[in-house]
Amino acid sequence: MPSVNGENETRPVGVKAAKAATSKGKRSLVDEGKNLQQVLVLKQEVNKTKLLDSLLSRTEPLTELEVALKDKLITEMLSM
Structure with a gap:
């Protein structure tokens, strides 16, 4: 972010982490879908038991x- 006197300020601490979490989340949607499917299968087995x-x-x-x-x-x- 440009400052008043033209120098770049550093980003707040959480900004980089938030950006990393967002891009990471996009890459792992397939993995999350597989994990969710495994959880649902296990829940079905528990219910049957x-x-x-x-x-x-x-x-x-x-x-x-x-x-x-x-x-x-x-x-x-x-x-x-």
């Missing part, structure tokens, strides 16, 4: 639909 756990821990008899879901979840987890 919780669902299976709740089905297995029930004391009352399961409906036909619940039995089919339990069998499907068990099959999926064993094939991993």
Whole structure:
């Protein structure tokens, strides 16, 4: 930034860091997308595990639909 007497002033401390973070962020969008996809897959697996756990821990008899879901979840987890 030019000063009043024509000399260049140094930038504030955060300006260079902000510019670096912006350009870095643009380059890593693909990586962030891959990381997000991995997180979503892991969340799905956790949700399936919780669902299976709740089905297995029930004391009352399961409906036909619940039995089919339990069998499907068990099959999926064993094939991993």
